Amino acid sequence: MSDAVDYAKRGEIAVITVNSPPVNALSAAVRDGLGAAFDKGQADNDVKGMVLLGGGRTFIAGADIREFGKPPQGKPFHDVLVQMENSSKLIVAAIHGTALGGGLETALCCHYRFAVPSALVGLPEVKLGLLPGAGGTQRLPRLVGVQKALDLVTSGDFVPAPQAKELGIIDEVGDDLLEGAVAFAEKLVAEGAPLKKIRDLPCEAEAGVFEAYRKANARKFRGFLAPWKNIDCIEAAATLPFDEGIARERALFTDCVTSPESAAQRHVFFAEREVAKIPDVPKDTPMKDIKKIAMVGAGTMGGGIAMNFANAGIPVMMLEVAQDALDRGMAIIERNYANTVKKGRLSQEKMDQRMAMFSTTTDFADIGDADLVIEAVFEKMELKKEIFAKLDAVMKPGAIMASNTSTLSIDEIASATKRPESVIGMHFFSPANVMRLLEVVRGEATSPETIATAMGIGRKVGKISVLVGNCFGFVGNRMLHGYTGEGTFVLEGGALPQQVDGAIYDFGLAMGPFAMGDMAGLDVGWLVRKAKAADRPSNEEYGGTIPDRICELDRFGQKTGGGYYDYKEGDRTPIPNAEVQAIIEQVSKDKNIARRDFDNDEIVKRCLYPLINIGAQILDEGMAMRPSDIDIIYINGYGFPAYKGGPMHWADAIGLDKVLADMKRFHAEFGERWRPAPLLEKLVAEGKSFADLQAA
Numbered sequence: 001m002s003d004a005v006d007y008a009k010r011g012e013i014a015v016i017t018v019n020s021p022p023v024n025a026l027s028a029a030v031r032d033g034l035g036a037a038f039d040k041g042q043a044d045n046d047v048k049g050m051v052l053l054g055g056g057r058t059f060i061a062g063a064d065i066r067e068f069g070k071p072p073q074g075k076p077f078h079d080v081l082v083q084m085e086n087s088s089k090l091i092v093a094a095i096h097g098t099a100l101g102g103g104l105e106t107a108l109c110c111h112y113r114f115a116v117p118s119a120l121v122g123l124p125e126v127k128l129g130l131l132p133g134a135g136g137t138q139r140l141p142r143l144v145g146v147q148k149a150l151d152l153v154t155s156g157d158f159v160p161a162p163q164a165k166e167l168g169i170i171d172e173v174g175d176d177l178l179e180g181a182v183a184f185a186e187k188l189v190a191e192g193a194p195l196k197k198i199r200d201l202p203c204e205a206e207a208g209v210f211e212a213y214r215k216a217n218a219r220k221f222r223g224f225l226a227p228w229k230n231i232d233c234i235e236a237a238a239t240l241p242f243d244e245g246i247a248r249e250r251a252l253f254t255d256c257v258t259s260p261e262s263a264a265q266r267h268v269f270f271a272e273r274e275v276a277k278i279p280d281v282p283k284d285t286p287m288k289d290i291k292k293i294a295m296v297g298a299g300t301m302g303g304g305i306a307m308n309f310a311n312a313g314i315p316v317m318m319l320e321v322a323q324d325a326l327d328r329g330m331a332i333i334e335r336n337y338a339n340t341v342k343k344g345r346l347s348q349e350k351m352d353q354r355m356a357m358f359s360t361t362t363d364f365a366d367i368g369d370a371d372l373v374i375e376a377v378f379e380k381m382e383l384k385k386e387i388f389a390k391l392d393a394v395m396k397p398g399a400i401m402a403s404n405t406s407t408l409s410i411d412e413i414a415s416a417t418k419r420p421e422s423v424i425g426m427h428f429f430s431p432a433n434v435m436r437l438l439e440v441v442r443g444e445a446t447s448p449e450t451i452a453t454a455m456g457i458g459r460k461v462g463k464i465s466v467l468v469g470n471c472f473g474f475v476g477n478r479m480l481h482g483y484t485g486e487g488t489f490v491l492e493g494g495a496l497p498q499q500v501d502g503a504i505y506d507f508g509l510a511m512g513p514f515a516m517g518d519m520a521g522l523d524v525g526w527l528v529r530k531a532k533a534a535d536r537p538s539n540e541e542y543g544g545t546i547p548d549r550i551c552e553l554d555r556f557g558q559k560t561g562g563g564y565y566d567y568k569e570g571d572r573t574p575i576p577n578a579e580v581q582a583i584i585e586q587v588s589k590d591k592n593i594a595r596r597d598f599d600n601d602e603i604v605k606r607c608l609y610p611l612i613n614i615g616a617q618i619l620d621e622g623m624a625m626r627p628s629d630i631d632i633i634y635i636n637g638y639g640f641p642a643y644k645g646g647p648m649h650w651a652d653a654i655g656l657d658k659v660l661a662d663m664k665r666f667h668a669e670f671g672e673r674w675r676p677a678p679l680l681e682k683l684v685a686e687g688k689s690f691a692d693l694q695a696a
């Protein structure tokens with residue numbers, strides 16, 4: 001046995017335990033250990049049956065993702081599975097925790113499966129840009145049918161054990177993992193139960209089911225590779241003999257595992273876990289217990305933010321200075337929940353529970369006992385400082401005071417209080433009850449406990465918390481400024497909003513910069529530009545001319561029925577507007593720019609390369625901890641496609657030397673705003689990538 005796999009006996013039952021924390025991933029050592037253990041059980045005449053389980057907190061949670069892209073070592077996974085399936089002695093998988101991917105595929109090569117009620121099973125490979133490459137796509141549909149298998153492999157959803165039993169994936173659910181599984185194995189052996197091989201089951205499908213599934217999911221799977229390959233595999237299970245289906249699955253798995261999409265999605269998997277690692281805030285930093293939230297501001301952001309906490313069962317007191325604003329805010333919250341109930345995604349009972357989490361007041365004195373207060377009022381520093389001075393006076397000692405500001409200085413806001421160590425930025429993204437990203441902004445004086453608490457409560461309410469530094473726009477919006485700004489220069493150069501948005505949509509973002517501006521509201525940026533007008537460097541080219549002129553017509557986007565585009569009542573579909581086109585053409589004329597044609601490739605580089613350049617500046621200034629944090633911010637806050645891995649991973653995939661060459665060309669043509677970041681020049685000069693920076 002290897003250290004990774006333990007062999008023991010309970011009477012006539014061999015108990016084989018995988019011990020490879022943290023998740024018993026199928027590393028080479030585990031595969032070798034399993035091979036040896038099953039050989040041993042097979043050779044032991046006293047052994048009549050075997051139980052396979054995971055030590056620690058879970059059954060096998062999948063292949064070892066860290067091994068992909070490296071030379072194969074150890075016993076091939078397929079050989080271990082064939083050895084198990086062909087065992088002449090009955091094998092029971094004993095599942096707790098999560099049996100995922102290769103873990104569930106291993107269980108499907110056992111003759112029976114036992115699970116505790118809390119166990120979860122699934123084939124989430126698609127989230128890594130992969131497919132179940134060890135027979136999962138051939139065995140699962142033989143158990144649960146083609147339609148259910150299609151849903152499971154393309155969603156990667158986890159299935160609770162009781163439901164998995166109903167589906168036929170699990171044979172027995174019982175409370176005690178080892179005792180239950182051994183007793184189940186002994187019973188099966190005593191009954192002379194057959195050695196069930198899923199491969200021997202039939203697999204049929206109605207005509208047209210795969211084409212229909214492809215058509216129904218075209219938009220959802222747009223740009224991804226793996227979902228389509230998963231569908232092909234399930235189709236193979238229904239149309240080919242088992243061994244040919246396995247061969248097809250292997251070929252399609254190779255297509256996936258060697259694809260840039262999967263490299264990107266595997267990068268994202270690890271990046272999502274890196275964000276929680278903060279060098280000067282150790283994992284064991286004490287977090288404050290957040291039992292009550294106060295929300296200052298019940299507008300669009302305040303209401304959306306508050307819903308996250310109510311959804312997590314944390315009481316929220318909403319504060320507005322004017323009763324009518326408070327009533328309006330609560331009405332919007334209620335309407336949001338009611339809409340979800342109407343769509344069948346929330347029960348009325350759950351809605352009532354969530355609404356019961358809310359209390360309201362117009363008096364600051366009422367919120368002093370909250371453990372965390374979040375301010376989400378208008379983006380004006382004077383107003384925020386006035387509010388934080390009041391909070392400083394009323395909040396109990398140790399309360400955390402957070403601002404949802406999207407660009408303003410946390411240090412300056414903290415200066416309005418006597419406890420800057422308790423002040424932090426918690427920047428949510430609109431719509432705040434939907435978007436997963438939370439930028440946690442550390443001030444100069446913010447304490448480790450305050451940081452750890454804000455990061456932790458963010459995760460608790462379902463956000464992915466990323467710690468960022470206190471610069472203008474922090475990370476996401478600072479980079480966004482470069483992206484949207486360049487978009488308006490492309491308009492001045494000759495393109496129209498619908499062409500730019502179309503190119504960015506085809507690249508893979510959920511929407512382009514102009515549709516996004518109309519959704520978020522053009523007035524926010526307009527205010528910021530006006531506030532910054534006085535100190536804008538004279539040599540900086542101004543990209544706000546077009547949006548300013550649109551705002552001067554009171555066209556702020558969807559909320560006013562029109563911005564860059566027009567919108568029909570109750571419909572978010574952007575409709576090009578002739579008046580806006582005239583403004584764009586007039587601005588080109590005023591700036592003596594001869595309008596010309598653009599192709600999508602240039603639009604993508606012009607709009608998205610600023611993300612890379614500003615991202616490099618941000619890293620250089622230490623405003624983001626690592627390149628992959630920036631990737632997580634852009635995927636979860638701005639809809640950057642996961643199958644591109646985020647702007648920094650995407651830049652590495654293109655090749656930083658190629659990116660730099662284009663930037664130098666743009667710098668020569670468009671001036672200062674395209675000056676390549678020194679870090680980018682340095683990495684290229686050293687033949688390095690952002691990933692090398694990450695590893696440093």
Ligand code: T1G
Pocket residue numbers: 022023025061062063064065066098100101102103105124125128130131132133134136270273274
């Ligand atoms: N391989 C390597 N490391 C893994 C891993 C894996 N499969 N899963 C988790 N880790 C690491 C993770 O990076 C983190 O490391 C630590 O374990 C704890 O993870 C052939 C090809 C199991 C639900 O996709 O969904 O099988 O940061 O923080 O929140 O068909 O991990 O501590 O250094 O996420 O309790 C299919 C992926 C693989 C499951 C636990 N399996 N993992 O969640 O802990 S492909 C998956 C998860 C495959 C076969 C195919 C979750 C979890 P560190 P964690 P958690």
